[in-house]
Amino acid sequence: MVHLTLNTGHASISPREAISPEAMATLAPLTAHGGQLPAPCSAFRVTVSHAPGGAVFTVWRGCEPLVTCGLARTPEAALEVWRPLTEMLAAFAPEADPQRPGTLPWLGVVILPSLALTAREDVLWLGDFERCYAHALMD
Secondary structure, eight states, rough: OEETTTTTEEEEEOOGGSOHHHHHHHHHHGGOOOOEOOTTTTTTTEEEETTTEEEEEEEEEEEEEEEEEEOOOOOHHHHHHHHHHHHHHHHHHTTTOOOOSSSSEEEEEOOOGGGGGSSSHHTTTHHHHHHHHHHHHOO
16 A cells, blocks of 8 residues: 655555454454544544545544545546545645555544644654555454
């Protein structure tokens, strides 16, 4: 899966094999409707909306959204998920011009302004969580 941060244009490949079975088992109960993350990340929660071939999810700390992510597994979902991500990004970073990944599946991430107000140690795990949760959604 391609993991793209729209704010920066940074992209990496996240193979399913890199995700531990323990992480997948922990996240499986959160794939249907989201919910509060388990300790030691229990200050955070995830909300998720599913669409055919994709999903959009947001990670929150309390009432502050930190990131919104779009997962696309099909060409149709890629079109449906990309537009709201870029519209969201344009609201606070109009100079950004991300390019949609050309291969599927992909996970697009928009870092929201409230992330800057969150302690660094509280968000170091966020990139890993995004990838793990996206793979859990695909499973």
